[in-house]
Amino acid sequence: MTGARAAFLDRDGVLNEGVPDPETGLLESPLHPDEVRLLPGVGEALARLADAGFVLVGVSNQPAVAKGKVSLEELIATQERVLELLAAEGVNFATFKLCLHHPEGIVPELSGSCECRKPAPGMLLEAAAELALDLGSSWMIGDTDGDVGAGRNAGTKTVLVEYPGSAHKRGRAEDPDLRAADLPAAVAAIVNG
Ligand SMILES: [Mg+2]
Numbered sequence: 245m246t247g248a249r250a251a252f253l254d255r256d257g258v259l260n261e262g263v264p265d266p267e268t269g270l271l272e273s274p275l276h277p278d279e280v281r282l283l284p285g286v287g288e289a290l291a292r293l294a295d296a297g298f299v300l301v302g303v304s305n306q307p308a309v310a311k312g313k314v315s316l317e318e319l320i321a322t323q324e325r326v327l328e329l330l331a332a333e334g335v336n337f338a339t340f341k342l343c344l345h346h347p348e349g350i351v352p353e354l355s356g357s358c359e360c361r362k363p364a365p366g367m368l369l370e371a372a373a374e375l376a377l378d379l380g381s382s383w384m385i386g387d388t389d390g391d392v393g394a395g396r397n398a399g400t401k402t403v404l405v406e407y408p409g410s411a412h413k414r415g416r417a418e419d420p421d422l423r424a425a426d427l428p429a430a431v432a433a434i435v436n437g
């Protein structure tokens with residue numbers, strides 16, 4: 245018997261807007277709850293995925309604590325704000341995993357290599373084991389090469405969401421199965437495909 249199919253979703257640039265880094269001007273993760281803004285149509289798109297029988301699983305690299313940019317409490321409060329805004333639109337994730345590590349972090353216990361930082365497949369494999377998911381009929385939806393790589397490494401199909409603010413994190417990956425301008429377009433392609 246095969247397991248359920250899942251939609252593995254990256255967070256920043258897929259569910260919510262990025263926030264400009266004060267030093268580089270490039271869009272990075274929101275680091276405070278009041279910076280969280282859902283992208284247009286996200287609640288409706290996730291509800292459509294759930295209606296089509298996909299288990300919703302979040303998988304996000306969040307290295308800001310490891311880099312010393314924010315406290316763990318603030319990072320968790322920011323994540324809770326994302327979930328709260330989605331819940332207000334009637335969307336609930338089966339599980340939402342965060343990798344807190346970074347290879348060159350400054351907080352020793354969160355620094356160095358790990359098996360969960362995308363493109364490693366650790367978060368997807370862990371969720372698949374916990375929730376009896378069938379990876380081959382599942383999709384990874386993300387806006388960076390790391391997301392496509394994580395899906396490939398876990399054995400899912402992949403959609404690259406071409407969020408304008410994260411163009412600097414795309415370009416070197418193997419081709420994804422699909423490309424889409426945003427989450428609603430990605431979901432339309434998956435559900436209609
Ligand atoms: Mg992202």
Ligand SMILES: [Zn+2]
Pocket residue numbers: 343344345358359360361
């Ligand atoms: Zn990790």
